[in-house]
Amino acid sequence: MSDTVPMRRAAQRPDAESQLRALERLETECRVRGCRLTRQRRAVLRALLAEGGALSAYELLERLRRVDSRCTPAGVYRALEFWMTAGVVHRLQSTRSFILCEHPEAPHPGQLLICRECGQVIEAEDKGVVAAAIRLGERLGFVLDRHLVELTGVCGPCRAQGRAGDSGRSPTT
Amino acid sequence: MSDTVPMRRAAQRPDAESQLRALERLETECRVRGCRLTRQRRAVLRALLAEGGALSAYELLERLRRVDSRCTPAGVYRALEFWMTAGVVHRLQSTRSFILCEHPEAPHPGQLLICRECGQVIEAEDKGVVAAAIRLGERLGFVLDRHLVELTGVCGPCRAQGRAGDSGRSPTT
DNA sequence: GCCCTTATTGATACAATATATCATTTCGAT
DNA sequence: ATCGAAATGATATATTGTATCAATAAGGGC
Structure with a gap:
């Protein structure tokens, strides 16, 4: 469109x-x-x-x-x-x-997935990610109370439509 | 400050x-x-x-x-x-x-753990967190190329020294 | 060393994001 | 209706980040 x-x-x-x-x-x-x-x-x-x-x-x-x-x-x-x-x-x-x-029913540590092509944001609540983060915290002696997890990439629809989004960035923050 | x-x-x-x-x-x-x-x-x-x-x-x-x-x-x-x-x-x-x-030897998706009391930042490179994030991306149809993972809390030494840091925040972004 | 090309800087201006302060208003309880 | 706490409006300003363009510096070929 x-x-x-x-x-x-x-x-x-x-x-x-x-x-x-x-x-x-x-x-x-x-x-x-x-x-x-x-x-x-x-x-x-x-x-x-x-x-x-x-x-x-x-x-x-x-x-x-x-x-x-x-x-x-x-x-x-x-x-x-x-x-x-x-x-x-x-x-x-x-x-x-x-x-x-x-x-919005309950507070939660969430993850946000952002499509760099269409700007869509999907909110996830992935036990695996949270658990891994908490384990990591424990391993390093931290008690965590705030999780900022934002994952950027290209969503399915955008890839399908050829909006490849080859920005040349390396997979780093 | x-x-x-x-x-x-x-x-x-x-x-x-x-x-x-x-x-x-x-x-x-x-x-x-x-x-x-x-x-x-x-x-x-x-x-x-x-x-x-x-x-x-x-x-x-x-x-x-x-x-x-x-x-x-x-x-x-x-x-x-x-x-x-x-x-x-x-x-x-x-x-x-x-x-x-x-x-700095090689680029990598990393995680940053931040102590809200002393400001210390520890950089991690946890396979578990990365893997979980990638799996989450796949599940939602995303191909990810940028991981922003910042975990805030209180580090071991600060807890030991009683800097409890009870900010009353719920465990949310 | 000298010239040439290109990347980088310096200088200036400005855009975008976020907070401080304080008098005033609104809301709900009494 | 009145009181006190919470929220707002108004204003000012702090903080963070970019755009532009002329001047400069760095490296490659001679």
């Missing part, structure tokens, strides 16, 4: 319906736990949900401003911080962007 | 001697491969070596300027880029900083 340019695939991510339901649950939970589900926080979630993919803080800001011109970077970052703490939003360090968690 | 803050442990990392030797090897290799080992690039390596830990680009800049006041951010980033491509320097996304690779 596009030329060369990676479209973001809205609604590609595990259906929006169930996410919405999950977010309603969140609302209840918020109240129970005494934190507030405010307009701004809601707006950030809606924007991410509508996007269906990752957005940088300032892309998010731009979208929010269409509705409420008073939004500021600080506000966006505060809302994002809030949701990250709640485990509902993930930060992608590789791309300096933010994305909805696909399983 | 202030007190309370983790001192960096220079010379804690796998002895500087062997790194120096490795860097000499690099010099030769550079020549062989036709790229240039210039003053600035050398300076960046020396600064990282002297630090014995991670430095942000601007901390690095500050140090370089003590010797040559004409250094600029662009210059520092260019040198860092050069070394990262060569697999000699790693970027820590968690902390926006840069650190010498401990095994």
Whole structure:
């Protein structure tokens, strides 16, 4: 559908319906736990949900401003911080962007797979990776509490469509 | 950045001697491969070596300027880029900083373990983690070419010294 | 050594990302 | 209705990272 340019695939991510339901649950939970589900926080979630993919803080800001011109970077970052703490939003360090968690029910150490061609992000929760990481930590005497695992490559569909993505990089960080 | 803050442990990392030797090897290799080992690039390596830990680009800049006041951010980033491509320097996304690779002999997908108390960074090359990541990629149809694995926690010595580091974070990105 | 080509640097400007501060507003409980 | 805590708005600024382009330095062939 596009030329060369990676479209973001809205609604590609595990259906929006169930996410919405999950977010309603969140609302209840918020109240129970005494934190507030405010307009701004809601707006950030809606924007991410509508996007269906990752957005940088300032892309998010731009979208929010269409509705409420008073939004500021600080506000966006505060809302994002809030949701990250709640485990509902993930930060992608590789791309300096933010994305909805696909399983906001419970916090978890996850892995993010990023397609460098189409920008799609898939969230995984792979026991094998986590276990290996924890073992590694133990071996080196660490007690770990934060796992940042971002794996970048080319997804199946993109390879099939010949978007080879031969960037010449060696397989290193 | 202030007190309370983790001192960096220079010379804690796998002895500087062997790194120096490795860097000499690099010099030769550079020549062989036709790229240039210039003053600035050398300076960046020396600064990282002297630090014995991670430095942000601007901390690095500050140090370089003590010797040559004409250094600029662009210059520092260019040198860092050069070394990262060569697999000699790693970027820590968690902390926006840069650190010498401990095994610059060959490029490799590695894992970085970061102690949130003392700031120490240990570089690992764990087959288990890599294998699990690759398997995960395959399962999801990805061909991966970049592994970002940064594990944060508290190292043994810090735990022993009671720096518990109870930050209250849940085990999530 | 000298010239030539090309990679690298220096200088400047600027873009993108993120946080600090503080007065004001909102929310929920009393 | 009032109070206190939490969140926001507004503003400013810090931090991190790039773009551009003329000037310079490094290595290869003569």
